[in-house]
Amino acid sequence: MSNVIKTRLVKIGNSQGIRIPKVLLDQIGLTKDLEMEVQGDQLILRAARRSREGWAEQFRQMATNNDDVLLDPSTHTASTWDEEEWTWE
Incomplete structure (x- = not known):
């Protein structure tokens, strides 16, 4: 069951914001960067x-x-750099 907490919008420059109580931040693990x-x-x-989160698993799959x-191997032509410098890890 979730707790409902009322709050108000506050003016911050040309924007508005809200204060999020610590108990809620702790409950859902919010940190500095949000979406x-x-x-x-x-x-x-x-x-x-995180950037590229989940990419490694998608590549494995x-x-x-x-x-x-x-998709179209006929369009790929390896360069000298591809042949001599590039290494796959």
């Missing part, structure tokens, strides 16, 4: 996802499904 999204008549706040191939 905001509007869904209908609701404003959703959540911790910001692509390899498992053999989806990690060039």
